[in-house]
Every structure is written in C-alpha cells, then in structure tokens.
Amino acid sequence: MTMMPRRSWLTRNVLAIGLASLFSDISHEMATTVLPAFLALEIRATPLALGAIEGIADGLASFFKLIGGWLTDRMGRRKPVAVSGYVVTTVATASFALAGSWPVILLGRALAWMARGWRTPARNALLADTVSRDAYGHAFGFERAMDTIGALVAPILALSLLNAGASYRHIFALALIPGTLAALAIALFVSEAKRSPQPPRTLFAEVRHLPRPFFLFLLIAGVFGLGQFAPTLLVLRATELTGRPEMAMALYVLFNGTQAASAYALGTLAHRVGSLNVLGASYLGFALVAIGFAYAEANTPLLLLLFALAGLAIGGIEAMEPTVSAELLPASARGTGFGALGAANGVGDLLSSLLVGALWSAYGPEVGFGFAALMNGVSLLLLWLWRGQLMSPVQEVTLSQPRSSERPR
Template identity: 45%
Template sequence: MTSPATQPDTSPRVEAGSGRWLTRGVAGIGTASLLADVGHEIPTALLPSLLTVTLGAPAAALGLIEGVSDGLAGTARLVGGALADDPGRRRRVAVGGYTSTAALGALTGAATAVWQVGVLRAGAWAARGLRVPARNALLADVVAPTVYGRAYGFERMMDNLGAIFGPLLALGLVAAIGVRAAIGLSVIPGLLAAAAIVYAIHHAPKAEPRPRVPLRIRVRPVLAAGLGPLMAAVAAFEVGNVAATLLILRATDLLRPGHGQERATQLALALYILYNIAATLASLPAGRLADRLGPHGAVRVLTAGVGLFAAAYAGFAFAGANVAFLALPFAAAGLAIGCVETAQHTAVASLAPPDIRGSAFGLLATVQAAGNVAASAIAGAIWTAVSAPAAFGYLAGWMLLALGGLGYAGRSPGVGSPTRART
C-alpha cells in the first residue's frame, strides 16, 4: 500500500503547473465562455424585435440603448481589471458577473417599457464588462505559462462557438415559444456558465491571502511593466477593428442589385457564419503556434492576424457582387480575429506581473471597447460621406500602422521576457 507521503499529488496547484494545457480549470472556463455567449446572443439577436415590434419603439431607441450599454461595459472593464488584481476577489467578481449577466439579460424579456429594457440591458453589459478581466486573469491562474497560448486559444474557440450556436438557438426558440419567452430562457445557459466558472475555481490553485488594499485602477504600472509598446500597437489595431455588422452591410449592399433585398440579406448572414466558423477554427491553432514560437510567439501571431485583417479590408474595398469572391475576405477576417484575440490575451498574460495582471486585462479590454466604437463610428461616417471603398481603405491604413507598432513592440525590452512578480 502506498503511503500518503509517496502518493502522487493531484491537487489543482500541481495540475496548473504540470505543463498540461487542457486542465479542468481551462475546460471549465472554456465551457463558461461557450454557454455565456449562447445565453448572451439570444437576447442580443432578439432585442431589435422586442423593442421595435413588441414595444413599438423607434430604431433610435435601439441605438441609444446599445450605445449607453457599450459605454458602461467599457468603463466596467477598467474597474473590473482593478478588482481582478486580487486573486480572491477576481473569483468572486467572475461568479457574480456571470450570474448577474444571465439574470439581467433574461429579465429583458419581461420588460413592458422601453426604459426598462434600457436599464436591464445596461446592467447586463456592465456586469459582462466587470467579469471579462476576472475571467482572463483566472485563466492564467489555472494553467502553466508555457501553454498560455493553447489555453487562451481554447477559450476563444469556445466563445466563437457560442456566437454560432446562440443566434441559431434564438431562431428556433422564437419559432417555438415567441420572443419574450425565448429571451427568458436565455437565463439557463447563462447560469450554467456561472456554474462552470465555479467548477474552474474549484480546480484552481488556492488563492493566497493578501492584505486588503484600496481599489486602484493601475494604468501606469501596467504600461511600465513592458506592456506600453504592445498596448499602443493594440490601440492602433482596435481603432481599425470595425464591427462585423459593417462587413455584413457591405456584402448586403453588393449583393442586393443581383439578388434582391431578402436573398442578399440571407447570403450576407451566411457569409457572417463563415466568418465565425473561421474564427473558431483559427483560435486554438493560433495559440498552439504562439506557444511553439517561444517568448515572442504571441506578438508574431498577433502580427500575422493584423496582416490578415489588412488583406481582408482590401478585399472588402474592391470586392464585386460575387458570393464566392466575398467569401475570401470574410474567411480572412474570421481567421484574423481568431489569431488576434488569442494572441492579445496570451501576450498580456505572459508579460503582466501577476499582482497587476487583472489591471492589465482590464486595460486591454478597455482599449478594445473604445477602439471598436471609434472604428465603427468613423468608418460609418466615411462610408456615408465618401464611399464604402474609402471606409475600408481607412481601416486598412490602421492595420498598417498597427503592423509598424507591433514591429517596434517585438523589439522592445521586456516583450517576450518571463513574467515576474512585482516587489
């Protein structure tokens, strides 16, 4: 009989440091991302119908609600990053964020007034913003640094799968039980996501107790820890990272003359599904490649993804009314976002000192949110004032600037260096 002293240690701490990438913690977080995105996509897909058809609100109400919600989510990500610096607190924020998002999103289906929809939607997105840095920092807790790429690639793959299944499930639920009930049922995958996060936390190394410190949003320490050049390059990329709805609009406009409005819309949505499939397929291989390339691997994969985006935007600028031709930039953009999101998270997890890793992820998420709003708003204005090719040319220009920034970041001191704790 083996004595306790010689039995293998199967504690979560050993699992996280063993070099295996698909640990129970990683599986739990990936499952949470899949289920949460399914739960999130149902009310998102049905919100326009609820507002404009069921409640009789104008389209402007939808734009105002989404704009306010996006702004709150961006602010919440920065605050969530500060909360996530403490390992114990990041776990509570993750569980609370997933649970609150599920409950508030589902309650939208019971709203009887437009203002109620606005309050519930804004609350759900604020909770979603708070949980993002906590989840990303928690993922770094449950896996060894040598396999960060695969762990973050797996999480992004599962999230992208949710973006595929969520709208499809929404369509089926609407046909079976109606808009309000379908939104209400979105609480089920949302709460299952919270349960998956609890499972991941159970298999994470025990959080070391820390003295209580005042909550601080620490931007300067993050930039000073070697992340400044990388964040600048990421900011340039995000200002050119337009919302996928503009890609769908471009395809619809090009296809409408030859196919009619309804058929063009269907084809554009099919191309968007192709985009999400490409992103799903690219995420895990991108992470595997980042791990294999060594210290600078994440920056190199990020550079490849940005280059793919530049090519995709050039394709959208010069595309014709041909479905097969349009499929190329949609697929390239999907592959690009799979590479970029995985590489961004991997790079931040690798570079940020553990005691400010939450703040680093909070800053990354805030840069992403602010850049996306600017990209869509400015590109839309150029599209309206000049032309669609001009708008996509503008976006491609930001990709080229980001490539230059990444080239500098890859040569900067600290980039690719092992993560170390701050004293």
C-alpha cells in the same frame, strides 16, 4: 519542437472556463438575436432607442472592465468577481422578459453589460493563473473558440424556439438556463490559488504601475482597434455588393465558423512560432480584408475568401491579444492589465465602427475601409519597431518582493 501534451494545458479549470464562455454566449446571444424584433414589434421602440441601448451598454462594459480588473487584483481574488459577473449578466438579461418599455430594456442591458465587463478580466486572469506560460496560446485559443461556438449556436436555438411557438419573452426567460450553467461552471469547477491582496492603491495608481512593455502593447492594440470595425459592416458591404441579404448572412455564418476554428488552431500555433508572430500575421490578415472590401466587387468567390480571411484574422487577434498580455503582465497585476486591454478594445470598437461608417457614408467604401487598413498597417509597423521591448522580461511587481524574470516569445 514537440507538441505539448494535451493534458498539460486542458485542465479542469481551462475546460470549466471554456464551458462558462460557451454557455454564457448562448445565453446573451439568444436574447440579442430577438431583441431588435422585440423592441420594434412589441415595445414599439424607435431605432434611436436601440442605438441608445447598445451604445450606453457598450460604453459601460468598457469602463467596468477596467474597474473589474483593478478590483480582482486589489482583493487578491479572481473567482468571486467572475462568478458575480456571470450571475448578474444572466439575471439582467432574463429581466427583458418583464419589460414593458424600452427604458426597462436599457436598464437591464446596461446592468448585464456592466457585469460582463467586470467579469472578463477576472476570467482571463483565472485562465492565465491556471496554466504554464507555454500554454497561454492553447488556453486562450480554446476559450475564444468555445465563446464563438456559443455565438453560432445561439441564433439557431433562438430561431428554432420561435418556429416552435415560443414568444420573445419566453426566449429571454429561457436564457436563464445556459446563463446559470455558465455561473455554475466557474463556481463549482474552477479552483483558485490563494494570493495576498495587493496594497491599497487607487485604480489609476494601479494602472500607472503596469509594466512599460505592456503599455507599449496597449498602444499597439489601441491603434489597431481604431481600424478593427464591427463585422456587421462586412455584412452591410456584402449586402450592398450582391443585393442579396441571405447571401450576406450566409457569409457571416462562414465568418463565425472560421473564427471559432481559427481561435484554437492559432493559439496552438503560437506555442511553436511565438505569440507575437501569430498576432502580427492576424493583424496583417485583417488589413488585407479591409483593403479587399474597399475595392471588392460582386464576386462570390472573392467574398467567400474575404469573409473566411476575416474570421481567421479575428480568431487569431482575440486569442493572441490576451496571450501576449499574459506574457507581459506579472501575476499580481493581471486583472488590472486585462481590464485595461478590455477597455482599450471597447473604446477602439466604438470609435472604429463610427469612423469607418462615417467615412464610408461621406466618401465611399474605399475611404472608409482604406482608413481601417491604414490603422492596421500603423499597428503592424509599431509591433515590428517595438518587438524587442515587447520581449523584455516579465517582472513581478510587489512592494516587498523582487521581480521574477521570464521572456515571451
């Protein structure tokens, strides 16, 4: 198979959406980098306050992904939903600069994450709508790579500003600049094809009308999500093993760098070998990481290998899950489908980190990371068992039109 010509997928829309992800991640990650210190040193908030802020915000983000996906399909428009999400996320994050108590931070973070939730399925639907089916892996891999590069740049930028004399409040205010650039990238440079609004249906009625193969995939992704714990647990495990926090942070930088590089590379590979194959390999890679951390010792080469493999696996997962979803969803239901995937991932992230952390605390890392590996293995088994159904033709769901047929690899 020949390589897809670069120009066939790197359109103005794809580039603009990638830049929006880059700038938006720089914006909110700048704030996130200094937020714990700001809460502890200036607001004098307790760890419980930080936990409440992050937990409530993450929960709202998951719910609003579902709302935003349904809304973009219901309106027949993607761009207004996406732009509004970028604008509100930016303004709400910058509002931290005015906070005098932690409940104000909670309000701003909750609003920012709600908006981040409702914009994500609209952005993903825009991306899927703008390229051909064979280019999904390229486009989603590129977007995820740009997002991760933003996550790499933001802490460096925030720490550089602190060293230059900026205060925490200055950094929150300066986060307006990249956040505004993100909103402008979508508003000015992304074009949207006209589509008709969908017939009036409730959110849950819309979800029930999603294709059955997508529901099977959602179940697979949900089971895997129960074992996809937060990467901060890897940092904690490395700190525990080495006794050197600076080593653990350096390993985390390796993780982010590998993730950024692999997201695009594996998205490109999916065009050749198939998105389900790349996703399965990524699930397997993360399962091996969990097993490795269950029994790891203070061995620097082994830790380097495990963190690099974790970045490789997460890069593939974050690029391939929306790619497979786009292959399984009709265009008219992509917003709702991406919202359902985002909600399932959000709930899985919350439960997995809680379960792995609790099992680790109660019975040791072998049990905590072993549970994660078990969930990863079950999801791999389901992916293999249901592979044939996940390759069923995609059908366009409308009330008056026949369904069109295409087959994902």
